[in-house]
Amino acid sequence: MVCRCYVLPAMHKFVDEVRLRVKAGKGGRGAVSFLHEKYKEFGGPDGGDGGDGGDVIFRTAEHLMALSHLHPERLYRAQNGEPGKGKNCHGKKGKDLVIPVPLGTQLFDAETGELLHDFTEPGEFVAARGGRGGKGNAFFKTARRQAPRFAQPGEDTEEKEFVLALKLxxxxxxxxxxxxxxxxxxxxxxxxxxxxxxxxxxxxxxxxxxxxxxxxxxxxxxxxxxxxxxxxxxxxxxxxxxxxxxxxxxxxxxxxxxxxxxxxxxxxxxxxxxxxxxxxxxxxxxxxxxxxxxxxxxxxxxxxxxxxxxxxxxxxxxxxxxxxxxxxxxxxxxxxxxxxxxxxxxxxxxx
Ligand SMILES: Nc1nc2c(ncn2[C@@H]2O[C@H](COP(=O)(O)OP(=O)(O)OP(=O)(O)O)[C@@H](O)[C@H]2O)c(=O)[nH]1
Ligand SMILES: [Mg+2]
Structure with a gap:
């Protein structure tokens, strides 16, 4: 019979409860820009939208058997969205941050104590959504307002706190x-x-x-x-x-x-x-x-x-x-x- 070994490394303290701070990425700001082309004096607004911020996602990892790899003192942040650019270029979406957890992890809201998710099956849970990217000035062009000189800032995100508790x-x-x-x-x-x-x-x-x-x-x-x-x-x-x-x-x-x-x-x-x-x-x-x-x-x-x-x-x-x-x-x-x-x-x- 073949056996696989998943035992914890000896130097790792077995941790079955941890408090974590996370922050999803902010949305990128929209751009204020106007088209400049040869022989075209007023090309109109072409500021692109900012990219959405990255999400913070908890995902089960088969090899994990404890929460020892997580650090309560660290702030787990996903990447911010990139700002929009001229020529209607949209900013890049921020990268999601994936936090691996063992099967059997329960995720609680640290403030209310509410159980948000129980990883009884392999899968993932989006714990914090990234902020939306702001609209660029091209979005605000109307018949009456041909040259908007403003754009939307990206949506900000708040730090959130969770308690992770493992029941193997x-x-x-x-x-x-x-x-x-x-x-x-x-x-x-x-x-x-x-x-x-x-x-x-x-x-x-x-x-x-x-x-x-x-x-x-x-x-x-x-x-x-x-x-x-x-x-x-x-x-x-x-x-x-x-x-x-x-x-x-x-x-x-x-x-x-x-x-x-x-x-x-x-x-x-x-x-x-x-x-x-x-x-x-x-x-x-x-x-x-x-x-x-x-x-x-x-x-x-x-x-x-x-x-x-x-x-x-x-x-x-x-x-x-x-x-x-x-x-x-x-x-x-x-x-x-x-x-x-x-x-x-x-x-x-x-x-
Ligand atoms: N003779 C004999 N000794 C055994 C047997 N099984 C375990 N032992 C011995 O009993 C002692 C305790 O074994 P462990 O496996 O550490 O016992 P445990 O139940 O895990 O103990 P804790 O972790 O302290 O709760 C060791 O000296 C083992 O070698 C057995 O079948 N026969
Ligand atoms: Mg023993």
């Missing part, structure tokens, strides 16, 4: 306690290279990896930072990162078999998720028991598997480290997603 749109979200092996599993399923270490909270912001199904359709997997009991009350990293699983299609609960309270892990995780948003528990999910290579007592494992089955769950036992059970898990994940494939992320989750 992934197919699978890996959820579990710190140290459960979520990043190791992401690495096993995709070509992502997240940081892995034997201490809790190695992952401080989501990692993204991409695997592909047999038709090379990309399946985006998000490794979410670890969740502790009491996270909803601010323990550990809290629950703010759960916004990144609001729009996943499938949650894979990664259970750490080495954990002393392994039987309670799933219940605790679900309670924390529910306190963030009960919608999360209505998503399709899968239970993944990780670190089977560390379990000598197979009887214990069988009992645990059977208790999950009795609850109507289909648990899968794997070792993200050695790769045992990974192919089967990948197949199950793809099969489960396929059943949901026709639904948009919006339909499968709403907040």
């Amino acid at each position: 749109i992934a197919d699978i979200g890996l959820v579990g306690f710190p140290n459960a092996g979520k990043s190791t599993l992401l690495k096993a399923l995709t070509r992502a290279q997240p940081k892995i270490a034997n201490y809790p909270f190695t992952t401080l912001s989501p990692n993204i990896g991409v695997m592909e199904d047999e038709w090379q359709r990309p399946i985006i997997v998000a490794d979410i930072p670890g969740i502790l009991e009491g996270a909803s009350r601010g323990h550990g990293l809290g629950l703010s990162f759960l916004k990144h699983i609001e729009r996943v299609r499938l949650i894979a609960f990664v259970i750490d078999l080495e954990n002393a309270f392994v039987e309670d892990e799933l219940r605790i995780l679900k309670t924390e998720l529910e306190s963030y948003s009960p919608e999360l528990l209505r998503k399709p999910s899968l239970v993944v028991l990780n670190k089977i290579d560390r379990i000598g007592d197979k009887k214990f494992l069988r009992a645990l598997l059977s208790s999950y089955r009795k609850q109507g769950l289909q648990p899968q036992a794997i070792s993200a480290l050695t790769g045992e059970g990974i192919d089967k898990l990948r197949e199950t994940l793809i099969k489960k997603l396929r059943r949901k494939w026709t639904k948009s992320p919006q339909q499968s989750s709403k907040k």
